[in-house]
Amino acid sequence: xxxxxxxxxxxxGGIVGCxxxxxxxxxxxxxLLIEPGPIGGGSTAAGMGHxxxxxxxxxxxxxxxxxxxxxxxxxxxxxxxxxxxxxxTLWVAADEEEFSHVEGKxxxxxxxxxxxxxxxxxxxxxxxxxxxxxxxxxxxxxxxxVIYPVTAAGWLLEQAKRRGTxxxxxxxxVKVTGGSVMLSDGSRxxxxxxxxxxxxxxxxxxxxxxxxxxxxxxxxxxxxPWFVHHQLVELGYLKSAHEMSSESVAFNVxxxxxxxxxxxxxxxxxxxxxxxDHRIVAKMIARAAVYMPKIAELSAIRIxxxxxxxxxxxxxxxxxxxxxxxxMIAAGHEGLGITTSLATGKLIADLASGITPRIDPSPFAxxxxxxxx
Amino acid sequence: xxxxxxxQIWIVGAGPAGIAAAEAALESGATVGVIDENPAPGGQxxxxxxxxxxxxxxxxxxxxxxxxxxxxxxxxxxDAPAVGELTVKGPNGPERLRYESLILATGAxxxxxxxxxxxxxxxxxxxxxxxxxxxxxxxxxxxxxVSGTGPLLLAVGAYLxxxxxxxxxxxxxxxxxxxxxxxxxxxxxxxxxxxxxPLMLSIGATVRTSAWVERANGSHVxxxxxxxxxxEPIRCDYLACAYGFEPNVELATLLGCELHRGFVEVxxxxxxxxxxxxxxxxxxxxGGIDLSEIEGKIAGYCATGNEKAAQRLMPTRARWMRFAxxxxxTYALRDELKTLPNxxxxxxxxxxxxxxxxxxxxxSRAAKLHSRCGMGPCQGRICGAAGRFLxxxxxxxxxxxxxxxxxxxxxxxxxxxxxxxx
Ligand SMILES: Cc1cc2nc3c(=O)[nH]c(=O)nc-3n(C[C@H](O)[C@H](O)[C@H](O)COP(=O)(O)OP(=O)(O)OC[C@H]3O[C@@H](n4cnc5c(N)ncnc54)[C@H](O)[C@@H]3O)c2cc1C
Ligand SMILES: Cc1cc2nc3c(=O)[nH]c(=O)nc-3n(C[C@H](O)[C@H](O)[C@H](O)COP(=O)(O)OP(=O)(O)OC[C@H]3O[C@@H](n4cnc5c(N)ncnc54)[C@H](O)[C@@H]3O)c2cc1C
Numbered sequence: 001x002x003x004x005x006x007x008x009x010x011x012x013g014g015i016v017g018c019x020x021x022x023x024x025x026x027x028x029x030x031x032l033l034i035e036p037g038p039i040g041g042g043s044t045a046a047g048m049g050h051x052x053x054x055x056x057x058x059x060x061x062x063x064x065x066x067x068x069x070x071x072x073x074x075x076x077x078x079x080x081x082x083x084x085x086x087x088x089t090l091w092v093a094a095d096e097e098e099f100s101h102v103e104g105k106x107x108x109x110x111x112x113x114x115x116x117x118x119x120x121x122x123x124x125x126x127x128x129x130x131x132x133x134x135x136x137x138x139x140x141x142x143x144x145x146v147i148y149p150v151t152a153a154g155w156l157l158e159q160a161k162r163r164g165t166x167x168x169x170x171x172x173x174v175k176v177t178g179g180s181v182m183l184s185d186g187s188r189x190x191x192x193x194x195x196x197x198x199x200x201x202x203x204x205x206x207x208x209x210x211x212x213x214x215x216x217x218x219x220x221x222x223x224x225p226w227f228v229h230h231q232l233v234e235l236g237y238l239k240s241a242h243e244m245s246s247e248s249v250a251f252n253v254x255x256x257x258x259x260x261x262x263x264x265x266x267x268x269x270x271x272x273x274x275x276x277d278h279r280i281v282a283k284m285i286a287r288a289a290v291y292m293p294k295i296a297e298l299s300a301i302r303i304x305x306x307x308x309x310x311x312x313x314x315x316x317x318x319x320x321x322x323x324x325x326x327x328m329i330a331a332g333h334e335g336l337g338i339t340t341s342l343a344t345g346k347l348i349a350d351l352a353s354g355i356t357p358r359i360d361p362s363p364f365a366x367x368x369x370x371x372x373x
Numbered sequence: 374x375x376x377x378x379x380x381q382i383w384i385v386g387a388g389p390a391g392i393a394a395a396e397a398a399l400e401s402g403a404t405v406g407v408i409d410e411n412p413a414p415g416g417q418x419x420x421x422x423x424x425x426x427x428x429x430x431x432x433x434x435x436x437x438x439x440x441x442x443x444x445x446x447x448x449x450x451x452d453a454p455a456v457g458e459l460t461v462k463g464p465n466g467p468e469r470l471r472y473e474s475l476i477l478a479t480g481a482x483x484x485x486x487x488x489x490x491x492x493x494x495x496x497x498x499x500x501x502x503x504x505x506x507x508x509x510x511x512x513x514x515x516x517x518x519v520s521g522t523g524p525l526l527l528a529v530g531a532y533l534x535x536x537x538x539x540x541x542x543x544x545x546x547x548x549x550x551x552x553x554x555x556x557x558x559x560x561x562x563x564x565x566x567x568x569x570x571p572l573m574l575s576i577g578a579t580v581r582t583s584a585w586v587e588r589a590n591g592s593h594v595x596x597x598x599x600x601x602x603x604x605e606p607i608r609c610d611y612l613a614c615a616y617g618f619e620p621n622v623e624l625a626t627l628l629g630c631e632l633h634r635g636f637v638e639v640x641x642x643x644x645x646x647x648x649x650x651x652x653x654x655x656x657x658x659x660g661g662i663d664l665s666e667i668e669g670k671i672a673g674y675c676a677t678g679n680e681k682a683a684q685r686l687m688p689t690r691a692r693w694m695r696f697a698x699x700x701x702x703t704y705a706l707r708d709e710l711k712t713l714p715n716x717x718x719x720x721x722x723x724x725x726x727x728x729x730x731x732x733x734x735x736x737s738r739a740a741k742l743h744s745r746c747g748m749g750p751c752q753g754r755i756c757g758a759a760g761r762f763l764x765x766x767x768x769x770x771x772x773x774x775x776x777x778x779x780x781x782x783x784x785x786x787x788x789x790x791x792x793x794x795x
Pocket of ligand 2: 149260274480769
């Protein structure tokens, strides 16, 4: 059953798919986005929404930095429901050893155009009175911010719809090639470009992509607007995110625009089992309480889990498949897809329309993680 | 485990179903514990709702006590972390309990539907207002409108009158004809009829059928209500309004029990789809005290392997299920109630989400994610139930903790299993 032809089709309505539709609709006449569930109902509904510049690798820095700039260019237009808050990030050192790396980190950020400030013990205590007294210090990145990912994805798609993007909701794609997409009800759409933005499920549609779900837990509290001001992350976070160990937790606490406190985070490889793992939740909260003892008194209203789409080289897969340039991938964003969604969408639109990209696309090319042997 | 060791049964809920279940399980020789979040056993109905507190209930509870049944009062189940285990939170903090059989007798809560003004102070539930009066609220001389649906309106109306209130109107949404048919069929349930007659004599004159509150007015606090059948608003100090009951299926859902039409699915032995878990009373269907009691007994026997004793009670259960079916037909909610809220009427009271904001999205999950409807501390207990009636919303996912708890309760997850049975 042939039902339509478009210039570009995006498969998946998470924040990455919505960002692709946003930028593709700027360069193409007709765009179709396909999503089986609610918009932003996948990993996007689970993510913390920290829009953060990360210095884990040069490629990751370039993508997160570029994407944050794109976000900041949109904030003034975005709706209140997107809950944009310019909180900054405070990377907290647990001990002198961690604190000794802070100055080097600051220099790196500053050299690459991101303002960063070293806070000493007293300044950290003043900035966040609920942190444990006596911490040696930290690194503040004032430019980082927090959004609510689901409504941000919805807003991006809304803008794309105003430019003519069509949304087909309710049925999953079952077969995806460079020129066409077939849905589970048999309807078939053809297109010059197809973007697989199915997040952790992308590898089900494009065999050979190496994407593994990495489970995370989050806990949200009732409203305590005075409790925390910055997104707080332990400096050891990178270590925990980076290690491909089977299980880790890190101190990661976020003030929501609602006054709620969102507490993360954990990482586990357990397949797609979304059940709450009480042992991990306990570990995660205990970790948070090491940094913020009073957090234990706050009232928790919900716990949930989500999945990060993890790739072997820890970078998202963005670009054309080597054997079929019309088949593009925008997936595998691990724990940074809220941040990097916009740069991803822009990169996809630039590559699809022959515009020279703003950042070097080669580290993200499907070949880099695809057929990884 | 040897047959000589008594089976450990935990019952969640100390209402009519839970107490009856405890009695039956005890008869089979089990070790029985009953968990309830209230300060004392009795459940909604015995404690507050009907006002016709059965005098023998206290002596039944005393007898259970005397025979070694443990009542964990002021204790809430917050999680079911593993098969055969519950996490409960009581006065001494969180603890874990192990069960061999579990009986869910978690009852029901009132169903609230939105209409303009329903969030004004002094608009409350029907059972809710009665509970407040029982705990000391003075309503003497106050003008009160009681509205919604079901026999409870009469019972509470009569109770309020007895407490000196001026019950100015009882607005029952069900049509007169259906209530007449129901009353005629009550002849088969003489004791129910016996309960109804004095209520009608006391308060019947204020009842209007096919009547409902369209709007509650007031600038800061309730001043009057507009009822569909009256031209002029009726001045009042309180509005007690509820549209029947919504089963408490959250714990059952968390345990993985299948639901059918919003109720916990059970077989005739009241076994749920989850092994070692039984369910009795309102969560399996709204039928009142008598059905709850008999189901409690059946579940108590069956959960302890005494199906023979249960068999004898099945005809009685069938009879009360027919009564429940009559109730359902008589007090079925009319479609007009779906048209009451305005676009700006609040649907989610925790998060201040309006009807307009919530219904922009397709289904409860999308509404939750995009509009925050149901994201607050009550986790959609109120707005979710309203949405199921108004828009056919699906049941949302239930996640631990079942009620808000301090984070510290979630860290101390690995305390030794508490051994309450020595
Ligand atoms: C606990 C946790 C915390 C996080 N915190 C942050 C953070 O603070 N900052 C940050 O930047 N990132 C964070 N992330 C990461 C971020 O949430 C993800 O990287 C991001 O949401 C990925 O978006 P996506 O659109 O690729 O995937 P998804 O949101 O999963 O979207 C994929 C979509 O594809 C659809 N789909 C699946 N199969 C098909 C099919 N066959 N046909 C059509 N559609 C299909 C799905 O329904 C889904 O809607 C976090 C993640 C987790 C789990
Ligand atoms: C920044 C942020 C703030 C948040 N704040 C709050 C808050 O204040 N309060 C709150 O309650 N939540 C909050 N959330 C959480 C959010 O609403 C969801 O709870 C979260 O998306 C994950 O929820 P869940 O896993 O508990 O279940 P759900 O969101 O209910 O998802 C269950 C999953 O199971 C799938 N599923 C359901 N039924 C079926 C089926 N029959 N077959 C197959 N799959 C099915 C769904 O598609 C979904 O993926 C917040 C989220 C974020 C990102």
